[in-house]
């Protein structure tokens with residue numbers, strides 16, 4: 001048996017120290033175990049977190065046959081008071097959460113078996129019920145360890161901060177059987193570190209907004225290896241998959257260190273959220289990670305273009321397209337977009353002050369940002385090797401709609417990004433007209 005938990009073991013034990021500050025962290029999760037197989041160890045792992053509790057194993061038909069049934073039988077054979085609920089039509093929505101709370105109301109703790117939908121539903125339902133839960137993963141994604149659940153209510157997606165799982169268990173032989181698209185999507189949702197970090201750090205440098213290095217210090221342990229092993233992840237190689245799983249779990253924990261999702265979710269995620277919210281029938285139901293892969297490539301190209309220029313961007317006051325927003329979105333959405341945008345919009349004085357500062361500091365600032373940025377070519381090559389979709393066309397997404405998403409994404413959230421820099425200086429039109437779609 002090989003254990004791939006690595007630095008995660010120190011994090012759950014509370015022994016890991018941030019190298020620059022010496023600080024220790026309580027990540028709020030007791031156990032994160034990644035092994036090539038967990039067969040035969042299920043009851044022991046669960047017992048360490050849920051001894052004496054009445055359990056319900058929650059899965060969907062796919063994850064039930066992948067590993068849910070095995071977990072249920074192992075717990076039953078070990079003498080746990082346990083039943084199972086196989087959710088035929090999972091959806092992480094207000095209705096779905098209410099459904100799971102009701103269907104499993106008699107249990108004292110839930111064991112989620114699944115990927116994002118089942119896990120986030122159990123996470124939020126358990127938070128509302130103030131009950132513990134643990135997770136057996138079925139794909140290598142970061143949702144298992146994040147502090148937030150992504151829940152849709154009335155068509156809007158909300159990120160809700162929840163209590164962490166007691167235990168998160170990854171059986172790599174189960175993960176290696178998941179559809180290759182999920183592995184590629186997980187790779188994309190981790191490699192987006194590069195664009196998220198540049199955007200987040202840039203906001204910090206320009207406006208002194210909060211920023212935290214710790215999530216990136218942890219991700220840096222594995223990122224270079226992950227890139228050089230991108231191709232092996234798709235072939236069922238457990239070492240490569242173990243590395244991707246570990247780095248995905250670390251990416252998820254970033255939200256716990258900083259109490260926000262900024263470390264892994266900036267403009268590339270705003271483009272993806274725009275697609276989720278507004279694509280309607282132009283949306284072929286691509287997954288979160290697939291969308292983030294394509295938008296990460298777009299943002300990386302924009303970062304590389306701006307930061308390799310010797311001349312600083314020249315800011316003007318932000319022009320908020322109030323009519324476009326009011327005419328194209330529901331009243332509630334339009335009001336929300338205007339509110340989000342106004343909190344980061346620059347007025348004339350602020351734009352001038354920023355320009356004065358950049359005259360002398362641009363070179364230092366851009367090199368500081370370039371130091372944490374993956375070169376565009378390297379990113380593109382790694383993502384292609386990991387089987388990621390690279391353009392809107394690959395996603396089967398209407399290309400005009402994708403251009404609109406890149407143009408409109410900056411208005412849906414108050415997070416300052418390179419989309420704001422370019423739109424408030426030269427405008428985004430020429431980039432959008434020439435970017436690969």
Ligand SMILES: [Zn+2]
Nearest residue numbers: 189269288292
């Ligand atoms: Zn993501």
